[in-house]
Amino acid sequence: QALCFQIDKLDKAVAAAHTFSVANPEHMEMRQNLEYYKMMAGVKDTDFKDLEARPHMEEFRMGVHFYTEEQFEPAIGHFEKALEEYFLADTECRALCEGPYDYDGYNYLEYNADLFQSITDHYMQVLNCKQNCVLELASRPGQSTPIEDFLPAHLNYLQFAYYNIEKYQEAIECAKSHLLFHPTDEVMNQNLAYYEAVLGEERAKPVAFRENFQKYVNRSVLEKELLYFAYDVFGIAFVDPDTWTPAEVMPKRLREKQKVERETAARITEEIGNLMKEIEHLVDEKTKDSLEIAKMVREGGPLLYDDIIVSMISKSLNGSQRVVLDGVILEEECRELHHLSNTAASFGDGYRGKPSPHTPNEKFQGVTVFKALKLGQENKVPLKSAHLFYSLSEKVRRVIESYFRLDIPLYFSYTHLVCRTALEDKQEDREDLSHPVHVDNCILNSEALECVKEPPAYTFRDYSAILYLNDDFEGGNFIFTELDAKTITAEVQPKCGRVVGFSSGSENPHGVKPVTKGQRCAVALWFTLDPRHSERERVQADDLVKMLFDSEETQSTQDEKAQKKSSSAEEHPTSEATQMEDRETKEGQTVAAVLEKDSTELPANAEVKVSESSSVHNSNTSQEPQQQDPTTATDAALDSSNVKDEL
Incomplete structure (x- = not known):
């Protein structure tokens, strides 16, 4: 350059x-x-x-871009082209593996092997190289790790993209091809069942998986069996680059040996980690006071409304950029939104119909602001309630923006009125969470104690908030944790009018304890400082509110004028031309505080299992299937999807 x-x-x-x-x-x-x-x-x-730029990776990147924009037809074109380029690149990579034996430096001076040993060593090296083409083709410049499950990810995207343009035969073909890699994938099997039901059994039965994928999987499994055999018998090490390899491919003796090695390594790692924590604790104690003072100075801006009180701040919540506010809305407003959620919400909303996106032990339902307003416009729900939902979400946005003293405005990224209902027959011996511990703008790796800020995470989200509507249920407490997703640092009990606000980064891993009885309702809000990522539905909602309520006020004023003129004409028939028109007035809402419960700080340790799912979920043909972004199956894919991380 x-x-x-x-x-x-x-x-x-x-x-x-x-x-x-x-x-x-x-x-x-x-x-x-x-x-x-x-x-x-x-x-x-x-x-x-x-x-x-590598053609297959560039096509994949463009496919993800169009998929994220919900432009499914161009996305399909790029994903199909990416697959074509991938197999060409794979063929080239495998051919390059068939070169001379690599003696690893000057080891050839000491290498002494007979014919059969030489053939074995060379052939195992070639097979190992060919297996690692998976990593080579999934690697991106500037990124330290390759995309996990890269090839199956193409099929995951494609099956849902084809579903969205109602090409069910192609969706079935891609779903079946994906199941060649992950045959026990429960959600993908449910997707397949849904597609077959929609298409019809007779038309769906002849549709098979793509033959090139079957050949790819069979060849790869045979190579792995040879490599594992050489590892077991000759000690030639092999590290499987794929996550989809069936467990039985590895010899039992080798599996047991690796299990012992993993347990030993985990124990050593834990001991080293404990030692490092002690050292870090000593260092942190010296800087803690100055850091806390800096954070406290930055937080604590005006609350804008007299009735709102601060119940807990970052220090009492054992973290940074955290706050609990009470008295944000009134009891009657809570009841009205709660009623709206049960009237307007649909099961799995935000997850394309998946009724239990986070746990099979609860039923999930939700509604967005724009959808509620549309239902209000159609007289299917009270328009007043839908407008209240719109207004209160804006109130929370203003309060969060002011409290955290942000220099630039917050924009809505996503707003959702959600309810989680415990399923009575599924609460016995329950150990899962209502929502697994996660971070809102990065991918949490609890084992590595890190959070990678890259797609499919919503990397543009900067602040999050939850407005609670009720407390007549059991369980469902909100928790903050360490990066290990197990150590609870703070716990907040929901109640009407309470808001938990926090920054969306790795400093605030959080989740929801299981709802074991009743229904827990809240408004979940995510905000961004980048106007390019502001919620499209919010703009539509703004326009709809302006149209609906401006027209209502105009009509109301005209009716009032007509009534006054009629009344005046009856009493003073000769003075009609001199009647004066009343000025238009707008109604405002007053908000009072309702303080019932004190927030609860319960630092504790808890085992938390982080579960992820991808693809469509629906076994009932009367509902639409749901898919979380396919990139949840790739751990570090290039862009995000449709799943909303409800709090």
């Missing part, structure tokens, strides 16, 4: 700089160069291209 810049070939200089920056995103000097190029005359946006 430097040489091209010197000879005034800016397009090539920009492309070279961009290519280097993609592979080395932390390189500060190159980032500065790119900023400089952006300000130069004659430089076009199209000049910023990756010269080393």
Whole structure:
């Protein structure tokens, strides 16, 4: 890029700089160069291209982009092209593995083997190389880890994209192909059953999986069996790059050996971790006071409404950027929204119809602001209640923005009125959570104690809040945890008018304890500081409110004027032309505080199982299927999906 810049070939200089920056995103000097190029005359946006972009990865990236925008037809085209390019790249990668034996440096000087041992060593090296093509093709420049389950992820995206454009035969084909990799995937099997029911048994029966995937899986399994045999008998190490490999492929003796090794490694890691925690604790104690003071100064802005009180702050919640507010809405407002949730909400809303997205022991239902307003417009729910939902969500946004002293405005990212209902016959010996511990804007890896801020996480979310509507249920407490998703740092009991607000990053892993009896209702809100990611439905809701309530006020005023004119004409027939019109007035809402319960801080330890699911879920043909974003099956895929992480 430097040489091209010197000879005034800016397009090539920009492309070279961009290519280097993609592979080395932390390189500060190159980032500065790119900023400089952006300000130069004659430089076009199209000049910023990756010269080393791999066709299959570029097509996959474009497919994810269109999928996220819910443009399913172009997404399908890119995913299908990505598969075509993937198999070409896989063939090339495997061919390159069939080169001379790699002696690993100068080991050839000491290598001494007979014919059969030499053949075995070389062939195992070739097979190992071919297996690792999976990692090679799933790797991205600038990323330390490859995309997990990369090839099956294409099929996961495709089956749901085809479903959305009502191409059920293709959806069945992709679902069956995906099941070649994960035959016990419960949700994908339910997707398949739904597609077959919609298409009809006679038309669905002949549809089979794609043959190239069956050949791919069979070949890969045979290679793994040979590699594991060599590992077991000759000690030639093999690390399986795939997550879908059937357990029986590995010899039993080797499985038991690896189990012992894992347990030993886990014990050593735990001991080292405990030692490191002690050291960190000593260091943290010295800096804790100054950090807490800085956080407290930043938080604690005005609450804007006299009746709202701060019940708990970050310090009492054992974390940072956390707050519990009470008296945000009135009892009657809670009851009205609770009634709206049971009138307007549909099962699995936000999850394309999946009635139990987080746990099979509870029923989930919800409704968005725009959907509630549309139902109100159609007289299916009280329009007043829908407008209250709209207004109170805006109230919470303003309070959170003010309390955390944000310099730029918060925008709605997603708003959802949700209820979780305990299923009476499924509460015995229950150990799961109502919502597993997670972080709102990054992928939580509780074992590695890290949170990766990349898709499919909603990386643009900056603050979150939950407005609770009731407390007449058992369980369902909100919890903050450490990054291990097990150690509870604070616990908050829901009640009418209470709001829990917090920043959406890795500093605030959170979840919901199981609802064991009754129904727990709340308004879940996520906010972003980036207007480019503001909620599209919110803009539609703003327009609908303006249309509905401006027209209502106009009609009401006209009716009032007509009535006054009629009355005046009867009493003073000669003075009709001199009647004065009343000024229009707008009604405002007053909000009073209702303080009933004190928040509860219960630091404790709890075992939390983090569960994820992908794809569509619905075994009932009368409901639409639901899919969480397929990238939940890839752990680090390129973009996000339709799933909403309800709190």
